[in-house]
Amino acid sequence: MLFAKVRKNIGERVRKELLHREVLSANYKVKTDNHFVYFPVTRKINLHGVHYITIVVEPQKKKPKSVVEYLEEKYGKTTTQQLTKSFDIVGDIAIVELPERLAHFDSKVAEAVIAIHPNIKVVAKKLGAMSGEFRVRPMKVIYGENRTETIHRENDCLMKVDVARAYFSVRLSTERMRIATLVREGENVLVMFSGVAPFALVIAKRKPHTKIVCIELNEVAVQYANENVKLNKFYNIENICGDVKDVIPERFLNWADRVVMPLPKTSNEFLDVAFKAAKNGAMIHLYHIGDFENAEELIHKVAKENNASVNITGHHIVRPYAPRLDQICVDFVVRKKNQ
Ligand SMILES: C[S@@+](CC[C@H](N)C(=O)[O-])C[C@H]1O[C@@H](n2cnc3c(N)ncnc32)[C@H](O)[C@@H]1O
Structure with a gap:
């Protein structure tokens, strides 16, 4: 050279x-x-x-910039193509997905994750799909400390969660901020299916003069939600452990200025109770898997059953859910006819 x-x-x-x-x-x-x-x-x-x-010298080795680059460099493109392309980082835990037939690659993927993200302390592998009422998935730690609990920082809030025992998605952070921006000071906000309370935390951070009620069925998630309220020192969030179909009729009929419904897979089963929680003029954010026409048809149907009408103010794709299938959100205002 x-x-x-x-x-x-x-x-x-x-x-x-x-x-x-x-x-x-x-x-x-x-x-x-x-x-x-x-x-x-x-x-x-x-x-x-x-x-x-x-001078005779070896060219400088370029440092890989991503996990995929790292794996490609070490094991070649063909093998890497079958490995994980995307993974989530929750706090100091990386959650990876690997096909079962490539189980022998566990430690190599973990090594690549740590090489690129030195702050990661645990690499956990998904052992199946999200399932059951609680929307949790089994996981196995394949590297590092044997734990699935961590504290994640998002939108200036701390979110403590056990990723194997309660639902949590880092991919909804933009959506949480969008809702928090729409909330007005003084509102009563009802977060149905609240998990460890990420929506409530982001709203409370942006709009401290609101009253936020969270309803969640999974006891473990509610424990974390309570811890998160303390961790962030928010005093306007109440976490309730229970089924929205029981809690709303008991305590929150015509209570909410805004209802958030982040249970997209079975949202249709709960729209009726969301209408019941909404005040006249309230805004509902319905999350749904499928297309807009389908969701809006459902909204009009349930509105009619509740002697109400709706004004749909917006809809958007929140994130891809499966090939050719999206998670969407429809925002609408409820007009109750007899009020
Ligand atoms: C998709 S997760 C969303 C959690 C949280 N909102 C978030 O964004 O991280 C749905 C949550 O709804 C809860 N859930 C399911 N059915 C419920 C019901 N009938 N009443 C209250 N919570 C319910 C599950 O336990 C789960 O934590």
């Missing part, structure tokens, strides 16, 4: 000139000895005080 040899005292000036004239090579390391600096260059140019010499 060709190197420009210069005395140390003019090294910086020459480096800038080589850079400016676009001859400095990024593929080789700059070398030094007691008196000289040696800059790798792509060709000779006339510069005062510069001599050119050839």
